[in-house]
Amino acid sequence: MKKTIENIFIMCLFFAAGSFITAQSETGRGFENRFFRLDFEEEQIELDDFREFFFTTFPHDDPTEGDVVYDRVKWKNSDMVSLRETGLLGYIKYRDDNSSYDSFRFTSKPYYNLNEKVKQILFVFKGKLPSGMGIWPAWWLNGSRQQEWLYTGEDLINDEMLDKYSGKGRYYETPSPVNCTDWPAAGEVDIIETINGDNLIHNTIHTCPQMCDSEWNGNGVIINCANGNETDPNAGCSGVPYEVDSPEGTFACYWKDNSFHFYYWEPSEDVRFEEGPLSNNPNPEIWNKRNLKNSVRFSDGDTGCDESIHQEWQCASCEGYNECNFVNLKMIFNITLCGKWAGRNFDGTESSLENCKRYITADGVKYIDDQFFRIEFVSVSAIK
Numbered sequence: 001m002k003k004t005i006e007n008i009f010i011m012c013l014f015f016a017a018g019s020f021i022t023a024q025s026e027t028g029r030g031f032e033n034r035f036f037r038l039d040f041e042e043e044q045i046e047l048d049d050f051r052e053f054f055f056t057t058f059p060h061d062d063p064t065e066g067d068v069v070y071d072r073v074k075w076k077n078s079d080m081v082s083l084r085e086t087g088l089l090g091y092i093k094y095r096d097d098n099s100s101y102d103s104f105r106f107t108s109k110p111y112y113n114l115n116e117k118v119k120q121i122l123f124v125f126k127g128k129l130p131s132g133m134g135i136w137p138a139w140w141l142n143g144s145r146q147q148e149w150l151y152t153g154e155d156l157i158n159d160e161m162l163d164k165y166s167g168k169g170r171y172y173e174t175p176s177p178v179n180c181t182d183w184p185a186a187g188e189v190d191i192i193e194t195i196n197g198d199n200l201i202h203n204t205i206h207t208c209p210q211m212c213d214s215e216w217n218g219n220g221v222i223i224n225c226a227n228g229n230e231t232d233p234n235a236g237c238s239g240v241p242y243e244v245d246s247p248e249g250t251f252a253c254y255w256k257d258n259s260f261h262f263y264y265w266e267p268s269e270d271v272r273f274e275e276g277p278l279s280n281n282p283n284p285e286i287w288n289k290r291n292l293k294n295s296v297r298f299s300d301g302d303t304g305c306d307e308s309i310h311q312e313w314q315c316a317s318c319e320g321y322n323e324c325n326f327v328n329l330k331m332i333f334n335i336t337l338c339g340k341w342a343g344r345n346f347d348g349t350e351s352s353l354e355n356c357k358r359y360i361t362a363d364g365v366k367y368i369d370d371q372f373f374r375i376e377f378v379s380v381s382a383i384k
Helices: 002-024 047-053 159-165 312-318 339-343 352-360
Strands: 036-039 081-084 087-094 105-108 120-128 135-142 188-193 204-206 212-216 222-224 248-256 259-265 292-300 330-337 371-382
Touching (some): 047 081, 087 330, 188 248, 330 339, 330 371, 339 352
Antiparallel strands (some): 081 087, 087 371, 105 330, 120 248, 135 330, 188 204, 212 222, 212 292
16 A cells, blocks of 8 residues: 555656646747746846747848848847846847848747636836937737737747748748737737837837727827828827836836726836735735826727728738737837837938938947847736
């Protein structure tokens, strides 16, 4: 009898160990609502720990048409991602080919949905963004329903599996685990965007025109979250931009019901208090109202997709999606240069984009080369 009990005990240990290994593997299973916490300030985090939760390459051209190379296969510079005592750093570096820069785009492997079991999700980031003319850093969420996004048929989920997409086609025709071609049918949530060193933080939502109408900060004004116009087929709906002394500190996005809530704490503020954003049990319901910068509540939209405004490709992507749902959201960090927004708003002239492109490869090199995005803390939590 004693021997039988010992055998059962050994078998239990074997299966428990096997379960642990499976939970930590890079297979395509188990990435939905996989919550994590990476605290580079307080814990010994290795680069491999970060890569367990994030891809560190983007094997496509920049969807915002910026002057950067995200594809590690094509990088000319080394040490684009590194660990320092202050956190994890993603760099932007001049390529010495008089045309562009190597940059990074981190995309989370887990993707997130609200459902019956998970009714509230909190995204938190603490760190520092680069700032300067021509520079456009961002921390944001993007969704998709495509099989590649959800790893259907994939056995290993890592940077190496992304390399096979390198040079295989433009971003708008090449779906992959880090790139979707059904945008904006699953929603996009911009938690931090700032351009040209103005240190204004923008919170913006992009959806199909027939998906979501929004009301920001209870102001009674309803804005469609495609909000197409003659110059931009999907300008999105936005809150009130808020100014910071420097683009650094702690930022949080709280997703619940039909709403998103955006928070900010300055670098000097305590964020490790009980139930605070960096605590083990964050509770947005008790946070100071002054840290709440924008809130948006949604209702189903009734704006039709008009190809003359929203363009044919967007109406095709949006066909059949008539409810305000955000689906399979992945977290993204990136730095681009110039592009559709920072470039077109570079200096207020009719030749803004061209002037931006000239600047970043001439006088701007000494201000842009070797700038970085520092991640000191990042987490995704289910809020009870």
